Amino acid sequence: MQSLGGIRSWPATWRTTTASMMTTTTTESVRKVAQVLTVAGSDSGAGAGIQADIKVCAARGVYCASVITAVTAQNSRGVQSVHLLPPDFVSEQLKSVLSDFEVDVVKTGMLPSPEIVEVLLQNLSEYPVRALVVDPVMVSTSGHVLAGSSILSIFRERLLPVADIITPNVKEASALLGGVRIQTVAEMRSAAKSLHQMGPRFVLVKGGDLPDSSDSVDVYFDGNEFHELHSPRIATRNTHGTGCTLASCIAAELAKGSPMLSAVKVAKRFVDTALNYSKEIVIGSGMQGPFDHFLSLKDPQSYRQSTFKPDDLFLYAVTDSRMNRKWNRSIVDAVKAAIEGGATIIQLREKEAETREFLEEAKSCVDICRSNGVFLLINDRIDIALACDADGVHVGQSDMPVDLVRSLLGPDKIIGVSCKTQEQAHQAWKDGADYIGSGGVFPTNTKANNRTIGIDGLREVCKASKLPVVAIGGIGISNAESVMRIGEPNLKGVAVVSALFDQECVLSEAKKLHKSLTESKREH
Numbered sequence: 001m002q003s004l005g006g007i008r009s010w011p012a013t014w015r016t017t018t019a020s021m022m023t024t025t026t027t028e029s030v031r032k033v034a035q036v037l038t039v040a041g042s043d044s045g046a047g048a049g050i051q052a053d054i055k056v057c058a059a060r061g062v063y064c065a066s067v068i069t070a071v072t073a074q075n076s077r078g079v080q081s082v083h084l085l086p087p088d089f090v091s092e093q094l095k096s097v098l099s100d101f102e103v104d105v106v107k108t109g110m111l112p113s114p115e116i117v118e119v120l121l122q123n124l125s126e127y128p129v130r131a132l133v134v135d136p137v138m139v140s141t142s143g144h145v146l147a148g149s150s151i152l153s154i155f156r157e158r159l160l161p162v163a164d165i166i167t168p169n170v171k172e173a174s175a176l177l178g179g180v181r182i183q184t185v186a187e188m189r190s191a192a193k194s195l196h197q198m199g200p201r202f203v204l205v206k207g208g209d210l211p212d213s214s215d216s217v218d219v220y221f222d223g224n225e226f227h228e229l230h231s232p233r234i235a236t237r238n239t240h241g242t243g244c245t246l247a248s249c250i251a252a253e254l255a256k257g258s259p260m261l262s263a264v265k266v267a268k269r270f271v272d273t274a275l276n277y278s279k280e281i282v283i284g285s286g287m288q289g290p291f292d293h294f295l296s297l298k299d300p301q302s303y304r305q306s307t308f309k310p311d312d313l314f315l316y317a318v319t320d321s322r323m324n325r326k327w328n329r330s331i332v333d334a335v336k337a338a339i340e341g342g343a344t345i346i347q348l349r350e351k352e353a354e355t356r357e358f359l360e361e362a363k364s365c366v367d368i369c370r371s372n373g374v375f376l377l378i379n380d381r382i383d384i385a386l387a388c389d390a391d392g393v394h395v396g397q398s399d400m401p402v403d404l405v406r407s408l409l410g411p412d413k414i415i416g417v418s419c420k421t422q423e424q425a426h427q428a429w430k431d432g433a434d435y436i437g438s439g440g441v442f443p444t445n446t447k448a449n450n451r452t453i454g455i456d457g458l459r460e461v462c463k464a465s466k467l468p469v470v471a472i473g474g475i476g477i478s479n480a481e482s483v484m485r486i487g488e489p490n491l492k493g494v495a496v497v498s499a500l501f502d503q504e505c506v507l508s509e510a511k512k513l514h515k516s517l518t519e520s521k522r523e524h
């Protein structure tokens with residue numbers, strides 16, 4: 001099995017997530033759809049199992065094929081009955097999919113018998129995939145045994161050694177380790193280490209069931225380092241299927257090319273956001289309701305019709321309160337003119353604005369941007385971004401840390417971060433940012449005491465960055481071409497303040513800059 005190795009294994013490709021399906025575009029313009037195959041049980045209540053796996057992959061823009069190992073009769077009250085499929089038939093399903101589709105990642109859920117694990121391993125050796133995510137499902141949340149102790153030895157000896165990541169909860173981790181006590185985070189760490197010795201490349205021990213903790217803590221171990229992933233515990237009955245959802249979301253993110261830790265963080269964020277969004281819905285009369293994987297579709301206001309693409313950074317207009325005052329124009333008029341002139345993304349950078357007034361203006365700008373299909377980001381102010389439902393934020397190195405911003409804004413908002421060094425660029429990627437703003441490329445009067453990194457500094461950041469980059473600082477019509485000419489494939493555009501807004505006519509300056517950028521793009 002070819003492993004992900006913690007790094008992207010499709011070089012020179014960009015994630016270009018569309019509303020419906022994840023594709024990667026290579027330089028030859030071949031579109032490859034990211035694909036997961038789930039090998040799991042069917043849940044008639046559709047909160048967990050195959051049904052949850054397909055929903056989460058669809059919600060994350062990834063195609064999901066399904067091989068059913070067992071059919072369960074279950075609902076929000078529990079599991080009433082289980083019917084295992086014959087191993088030969090499971091094998092036929094596996095062959096059908098693996099011999100035809102280009103599956104990137106296989107995710108396993110309920111593997112109810114050693115014979116079924118055997119046929120899975122056989123098929124994986126015949127049809128290798130890029131990664132194997134093993135959710136070692138043993139007992140349903142309602143307490144029904146879904147895979148008995150007969151499964152343990154083949155899990156330990158054959159399945160875990162070929163897994164890229166395993167995602168047991170504390171009960172499953174304990175069962176795999178012969179019944180050790182796991183009641184504290186320290187014991188989860190020790191369990192993760194022991195499980196890692198059984199062969200999986202990464203281990204995520206989920207602490208949702210730990211007693212007496214206000215946080216939900218998961219322990220991630222990569223063989224060298226531990227990471228504790230914390231999130232607030234969400235008070236809801238609608239937790240049925242969280243384990244399947246987490247593992248499938250990890251698989252979906254890996255299929256798109258994410259490194260393991262990023263995939264795990266995105267998946268945890270996705271589950272937390274979905275649980276929070278669905279905490280009051282009522283489906284079924286039992287103790288364990290399903291939740292809503294398509295949370296964003298429910299709220300057209302907060303659902304972005306299309307998702308962020310690197311090319312959105314092409315002509316990035318950043319507003320400035322002092323300049324608007326000087327030229328006696330409102331933020332709204334400034335934004336309208338910039339969009340009309342060709343700006344492809346807008347950032348409201350209103351350093352001196354009063355909160356109440358800024359919020360009202362930001363709401364109007366959200367409406368304008370949305371009706372023009374242009375994303376609107378807010379500089380620094382996470383509170384304003386949340387309150388006006390902006391598409392995202394831009395933060396700097398001394399603003400709120402990106403991973404915390406992500407946990408506040410959820411998985412789908414755009415987060416940009418300013419980086420002047422290669423280390424900052426690495427960190428931005430790890431923390432889950434969507435793009436990097438890098439500068440000052442040239443000296444600027446707009447931002448006081450800003451360090452100029454020059455064209456060479458920009459090039460260094462681009463080379464180190466796995467994220468798309470927009471250049472900023474002292475850029476205008478006279479020098480935009482020279483910036484884009486550095487030819488780094490992930491340099492996607494320029495961000496400008498004074499070149500648009502410290503001018504008499506924003507519209508005509510935006511048009512001129514757009515034209516010059518388009519010409520320089522055509523030439524390279």
Ligand SMILES: Cc1ncc(COP(=O)(O)OP(=O)(O)O)c(N)n1
Nearest residue numbers: 379394395396397418437438472495
């Ligand atoms: C696109 C873009 N890049 C960089 C910055 C600068 O952000 P930051 O470092 O937080 O400085 P302030 O803008 O807050 O002064 C930006 N705003 N946009």
Ligand SMILES: Cc1nc(C(=O)O)sc1CCOP(=O)(O)O
Nearest residue numbers: 439440444446473474496497498
């Ligand atoms: C807001 C900002 N950030 C910078 C950075 O280097 O991160 S430079 C800058 C100001 C850019 O304004 P102008 O286009 O007028 O030079």
Ligand SMILES: [Mg+2]
Nearest residue numbers: 380395396399
């Ligand atoms: Mg800032």
